[in-house]
Amino acid sequence: MRLSFFAFGAALLSGVLASNVIELTPDNFDEYIGKGKPALVEFFAPWCGHCKNLAPVYEQLADAYAHAKDKVIIAKVDADGEGKPLGQKYGVTGYPTLKWFNADGGEPEKYEGGRDLENLVAHVTAKSGVKSNIKPPPPPAYTVLDTHTFDNLVMDPTKNVLVAFTAPWCGHCKRMKPEFEKAAIDFLADEDCVVANVDADAAPNKPLAQKYKIGSFPTLKFFSKDNKEPEEYEGGRTEADFVDFLNEKCGKKRAVGGGLNEEAGRLPEFDALASKFFVAAADARSSIYQEALALAKAGGETSKHYLRVMEKVVNGTEDYVQKESKRLSSILQKKTLAPKKLDEIKIKANVLAAFAAQKAEEAKEAFDEKVHEEL
Numbered sequence: 001m002r003l004s005f006f007a008f009g010a011a012l013l014s015g016v017l018a019s020n021v022i023e024l025t026p027d028n029f030d031e032y033i034g035k036g037k038p039a040l041v042e043f044f045a046p047w048c049g050h051c052k053n054l055a056p057v058y059e060q061l062a063d064a065y066a067h068a069k070d071k072v073i074i075a076k077v078d079a080d081g082e083g084k085p086l087g088q089k090y091g092v093t094g095y096p097t098l099k100w101f102n103a104d105g106g107e108p109e110k111y112e113g114g115r116d117l118e119n120l121v122a123h124v125t126a127k128s129g130v131k132s133n134i135k136p137p138p139p140p141a142y143t144v145l146d147t148h149t150f151d152n153l154v155m156d157p158t159k160n161v162l163v164a165f166t167a168p169w170c171g172h173c174k175r176m177k178p179e180f181e182k183a184a185i186d187f188l189a190d191e192d193c194v195v196a197n198v199d200a201d202a203a204p205n206k207p208l209a210q211k212y213k214i215g216s217f218p219t220l221k222f223f224s225k226d227n228k229e230p231e232e233y234e235g236g237r238t239e240a241d242f243v244d245f246l247n248e249k250c251g252k253k254r255a256v257g258g259g260l261n262e263e264a265g266r267l268p269e270f271d272a273l274a275s276k277f278f279v280a281a282a283d284a285r286s287s288i289y290q291e292a293l294a295l296a297k298a299g300g301e302t303s304k305h306y307l308r309v310m311e312k313v314v315n316g317t318e319d320y321v322q323k324e325s326k327r328l329s330s331i332l333q334k335k336t337l338a339p340k341k342l343d344e345i346k347i348k349a350n351v352l353a354a355f356a357a358q359k360a361e362e363a364k365e366a367f368d369e370k371v372h373e374e375l
Helices: 005-014 049-064 084-089 117-128 150-154 171-186 203-211 239-250 268-279 282-296 303-314 320-334 339-374
Strands: 022-024 039-044 073-078 097-102 105-110 143-145 160-166 193-199 219-223
Touching: 039 049, 039 117, 049 073, 049 117, 073 084, 143 150, 150 160, 150 193, 160 171, 160 239, 171 193, 171 239, 193 203, 193 239, 268 282, 268 303, 268 339, 282 303, 303 320, 303 339, 320 339
Parallel strands: 022 073, 039 073, 143 193, 160 193
Antiparallel strands: 039 097, 097 105, 160 219
C-alpha cells in the first residue's frame, strides 16, 4: 500500500505504526552494518533540540522503507549515551550527524543534504536503488535552483527572477513556503517573471550562499532583466505581498489567487474616450470612434478591444456591453481554459468594464437628478 506524506505523519502521531528505526549500540552494530545491506545511521543525543526536530521525520523515513528491510537499513545511535564509543569511532562532533554506510561497511559517507523527508528519501533511494513506498509530493510551482542551474536562469537578460534562499530546517522558511508557492502559481503564465528557490544550506549550494552573503533564512533577492546586481527583498511574506512586489518590478497586473487583476489591459487614454463615447449622442459617436482609431496606431494590441466595443455599439448593438460582459464573466468563473486564454478574456472583460462603469455612473447621476427635482 502506498501512503502519502501526510498519512504517514497522521499514523505516526496516532501510534498506529511501531517504530521501524533500528536502534544500534556497540553490542549489535556489527550485526547490521557491513553485512550486505546499506544503511543510513543517525548519531543523536537525547537532549539535542535539532535531534528532537528530526525525530518524527526520521521515523517517517524508516516507515517509507519498511517494505524493504532486507535491502536497506534506517538506524540510529545514541552517541551521547550507550553508543558514545561508536560516535567517537566515526568522528561524530555534533548532533544530529547522519552517515551513509555501504553494504560492505567501510568508512561511511557523511550526509550533507536537507533534513526534510523529501531530501532524505531522495538520498536513500539514490544510494540504495530502493524506492520508497510513499508518493512524492507534486513538484513545486516555483523553480528549484542549485549551483549548476542558478546562473543559467537568474542571469538570463530576458528574465526577472525573485529568489528565496532557504534552509529545510528553518521554521520561517516553512511558514513562508505555501505563500511563496501561491505567488509562483499566480505568475506561471509569465515566462519573464520567475519565482525561484535555492536550498542555501545544502553543501553543494553553499558557494551561492557565500557569494550572495546569505546570513539568515529565508533571504530573498530580486534579479531584474536590466540589472543583475541583486536587490534585497524586504517586504512581507504573504502571497499578496509577493504579488504586489512582482507586479511592480515585472510590469504585470496579476491578481492574488491567479489570473489578471481589474487594471489589466486598461489604457487611461482609451478609458477617457470610452466615457466620452457613451455620453455622446448617436451622431457624435462616429467622430469619437475615429479619434480612437487614430490613437490606436500607437496604442498596441489592447486598444483594439476598445475599438471593437465602439464598432458594435455604433452598428446599433446597444446591449452588447451588458451581454458580452455577462458571457465573459461566466467563462472566467469556470476557469476551464488555458491560463493565457483566460488572460485574454480578462483583458476584454476589463475593457468592457470601462464602458459599463460609465453606464452605471450615468444611471446614478440620472437618479440623483430625479431625487433632487422631486425635493
